[in-house]
Amino acid sequence: MTSDVDAAAVKPAAPVWRAHGGARRSTHALRLRVSAALVAVTVLAVLLVPPLVQLDQQAVDLAAKLEPPSWAHPFGTDDVGRDLLLRCVYGLRVSLLVGVVAALTATVIGTAVGAAAGALGGRADRLVMRLVDTLSSVPHLLLGIFIVAMFRPGVWPVVISVALTHWLSTARIVRAEVLSLRSRPFVDAAVSGGSSRWRVTVRHLLPGVLPQAGLAAVLMVPHAMWHESALSFLGLGLPTHTASLGTLIQSARGSLLAGQWWPTLFPGLFLIVPTLAVAGLAGAWRERINPRRRSELML
């Protein structure tokens, strides 16, 4: 489940068989629309529900504890009678925020390191990429667990541990892109015109890699959310009072063993849906850039 963006590089070549003509176009358009709608609903829900809906997600109602899904509580209630739909929306908000901040941090680190390695070249490049290779030999979640265990507890250790384990693939992508841009005529022209190395990097190379880095960042958000929820589920992530989707699943374990499935099921679905939607959007985007390549789900 933690395959990197660079895992695409080792994937077998794309198949040439596929649906043709109108049928293909309509399936793709449908997938794009559904994915875009799901992403929009997710973002709007986490932005608008908390300020607009006058309901308290922490409202405890012991008389209505562990009620199965009903019209009053579509997702049911948890072990102290809190509405699970509302809890899930708030949990998604926390998870999404952690995911976005961690993905942005990782992208900034990865772009800076990758661009520096590509622009400097030579020994510095070899040293940096060796370090990147070395760090990728430690499984992400394990490194994350280690960092969080040492710096616990709080939101920031989680963000930092996810960011520190995810910049490697971005660094590789950005470096490769910089290396290919470096040999283009406009860079030669800038160098012959007397531009400094710094100016060439910032004005000519970085703008060229930003689309790639941006796509990697968007794809990283679901992955970062997954990491956050895995850490929180293990009890090493966010404290229980800032409920994320991971802490919701973690705190539902007690009621699950008592036979109540709904406090576990729904937070998990809230993780799956945005992941699939983002993957669908990215697939459509990649197909537009490179129509011969069949899109793959990357997580």
Added chain:
Amino acid sequence: MTHAPWRAMARLTARRALYAVPVLLVVTFGVFAVAAASPFDPVKAYAGTAALGADQDTLDRLRENLGVDRPFTARWWDWLTSALGGDLGHSTVMRQPVAEVIGERLLWSTLLCAVAFAAAVLLGTVLGVLAARRPGSFTDRAVTSAAYVLEAAPVFWIALLAVWLFALRLDVLPAGGLTDTGSDRVTFGGLVQHLVLPAGVLAVSQLPWFTLYVRQGVGDALMEDPVRGARARGVGERTVLLGHALRSGLLPVLTLIGSRVPELITGALLVETVFSWPGIASATVEAATAVDFPLLAALTTLATAAVLAGNLLADLLYGLVDPRVKLEEM
């Protein structure tokens, strides 16, 4: 493939072993550096609640005895030299030497991962071939969509739902552990019974990746000249699919197995914890929860070594399967 390039394989293995030395040095150094930069205090971890009532002198003496007053580079070097002698320190949470913890638990983790991976490879091959046989068909769409959804589902969530369904609702399988409650003798029947759920969930988490790769590999092979030639000669569809397309499509995928070790470790960390499986992955989580630094450092190093070994295995298999690959260049 006329003969296996044993000599080249041996040379590649030796080269990788040499390469692993700096990698492990850097990783262990990083582990000690992160610990030194963190608020974690080995003295308090050692003394536990007793540290609360202890006076400053006692704490200082303890600090000196443990060697914590020295810079982390010196402690890293000490740890490294004694680790080479087989002494990995003492685990506070397990109350036994770290080497013993690993020795006792490594077998169970290996068993779990091996069974899960074998199941994922077998089932993934079947599903991948079924999907690739007729692209765009109902089977293909069903298998592909299911794979995408499973790939997006968190493995601990699947594990919890599996516990609910099989252990609580249907009551056919135990919810966790290695033995039934009240006994600690591991019998073969009991082991199989306790292994089914965790291995099944771990297999399901590895399944989507494998299915999609096989589907793509076999689908590509079905479009190639050897298959077209076989069909033109009038070879049956079954032989074409299993004898030609599967053989050439599956081999490159099989070689990628070694590079899946990080994902397997990630899955094992979560699955072993949900099912209280007494392996090293669940020990890692326990060590992290209790901030048991010696155990955590040793297990991080061990996992890194496993990843490197997996990468080596992938490259070796690749050289065996595809004679055009030059092992000297890897």
